[in-house]
Amino acid sequence: MYGKGRIIPALLIFLGLMTFPLWYNAGFAHQAPKPEKPAEYKECVRPTQEMRTSHMVMLNQWRDDILREGGARKGVTANGTEYVRSLQNGCMHCHANKKKFCDTCHTYTAVKPYCWDCHLEPKEAN
């Protein structure tokens, strides 16, 4: 093979760089995020699995409905619990600790939602 002395080491380095995420994080995958659920509230506005997969879709639906169509600002769960359809005044009302709930999963998945550039977290008003 022509240029064996250069090509094979270069290929090995390339493979090493490309598989970096796999071997650098080896053994840490089991450290799944454990978001802390609020103690006082037992029911969320939607079932947990639905929230896990599509809470952003729901938030966007709330936003477009309330902001553009002047939709209802309050909702009712299947069990009759009333809630405010709002991130800042609804979700954060129960999930009052952003660090212990929202951030655990977001940091694990390296997601930086820009919601918090505008929406205020509870207590941490600035």
Place this chain on the structure above:
Amino acid sequence: MIEKALKGGRGYWAWIIFLLAIMGMGGMFYVQQYNYGLGITGMSRDVTWGVYISQFTFLVGVAAGGLMLVLPYYIHHYKDFGRITILGEFMAIAAVIMCLMFILADLGQPIRALNVLLHPTPHSMLFWDMIVLNGYLFLNVVCGWAVLHAEYKGVKYAKWVKYLIYLSIPWAVSIHTVTAFLYCGLPGRHFWLTAILAPRFLASAFAAGPSLLLLVALIMEKTTKFRVGQVAKDKLVTIIGYAALLNFFFVGCEFFVAYYSQIPGHMHTLDYLFWGLTHDGHTYNNLVPFMRASMILGLGAIPLIFIARARQSTGLLALSCIILFVALWIDKGLGLVLGGFVPSMMEGVTEYYPSVQELGITAAVWATGFFVLTLLYKIAIEVKLEQEG
């Protein structure tokens, strides 16, 4: 064909590195702007568009100017422009790239720029501007490259290219008309609310674009073996001269309407631009020297360019191109956009001074445009010189 841009003499590489240096510096300033916000510029609550949008407005005109080479050759079969239509198309590419970069630099939330595509809004002129600008870029890239590549191969270009070239002709008119419509449809700003804005834009575009092209052609005569041809150069002078005359006639019309009707709303902006506006005891006139210079230079360039042609003087020709280009750049760049914001909607006056970062980013975008232009022109003239043997 691209490899032709990678071979060049000392002067070529010095120019490329100079441009890259400016682009790098502008990049750093942009990082500053991205982190701090657009407040780092000189724009304010009253003057919400500054140097970025004014450059964009001017450069749309330069891009449309490429039409002045394509139209005579492809529709009227004016053979002497045959060798240089590619130069017009490539200049349009560089100009449109600069336009798009200026728009992105000016956005408060640039990463949301795709919202214009995700939420199409046919009643907004900015939506149509995005469409026509990108369409024109696409047309020029495809047509220019196809024609040049065919020449490189020594064959005639494919049939479908001709239809796209025909499309690019009205499209060039549309890009500048839509840009004019951004301004002339806004009810509050009387300086912009004039039907003649779109014709004026087109007239100054057809003067500015070809004069830049003529200037670059003269530079290429000094730095390369490529010759545009005396007949083509003479014809360009005709186009530039008449377009410039028309532009200044339109300016004259604006002055007449404002000052004969004596309607304050029409007069105030022209007062601010050419004589200084006194408001609340203070006289605001930071643009007056520029606007007056623009008129004098522009009107002077017209006889000058005809004299240059009569005397076959390259130096005089280059000079007249430069001063006409600068005059139109001041008129459309500074005068039009900044003038629309004075007086403000509350009849106040806020003057505008660009900041260092703003000027740095502006220079970097211009450098990028010239960088693209240099690369494309290098490829084009290498191919042509090779083919013409």
Place this chain on the structure above:
Amino acid sequence: MKQDRRDFLKVAGLAAIAGIGAPSAFNTLLKGEATASEHGAAAEAGHGEAIAAPTGKRWGMVIDVRKFVANPDLPAKCVEACHSIHNVPNFGNPKDEIKWIWPDKFEAVFPDESHYKRHEALHAMPIMTLCNHCDKPPCVRACPTQATFKMKDGVVAMDYHRCIGCRFCMAACPYGARSFNWRDPRGKDENGNPFIKTVNPKFPTRMRGVVEKCNFCVERLAIGQIPACVEATGTTGAMVFGDLNDQNSEVSKVLSANFTIQRKPSLGTYPSLFYII
């Protein structure tokens, strides 16, 4: 290039475009209903209620400048009420200034009115200036992303999630009602003082790079309250807010009993704000 490789690339390119284009085309067609409805609503509200028969709510306000003259502390109270509950930052300089409502001079607010040989007192009157929530808003026409739009009840609203910060709406507004976040509103000045003095935790701030303006307190209207500036005027009757389409509302009664003027009426924007001078 051999001919078959060329053909392969052509086919591959077209397939890629189709593959990317088809799902987004489907999405647009399906979402088309949603976009059309919000568009339709905006268009209806824009064209229907200017002169035609009243259909649905149309929020409007009468500002009685005489009462503001009689109560000199009122303008500042209105501004404070609005800016504090909406977390409007104070940057301390006119260049970066953000204001949703402010008092201004007669010549500035009504440039179309004659200023020739007017009585002296006119020059000193504080005219409360805010977004007019026009019936035919030029800003809505200008916005390339529909980030500003007209709601069914007449309010011209802002969607800060969608705004790209192009400031075309600011160029389009004939009244200078809009402000841009030239910097981060949550920042601090050189002395370490935050731009938002006291944050209202019930209402979001905005981010840098978006345009903002008076929103007619839609969040208060939704729970049956009147706008904060109107509430700040208390019982003086300096600002009367209500449904312009309801002939029995207080605002309609005030309008039929008093001569009012509007800002720049020749532009055909049909504002929702009326002034008694």
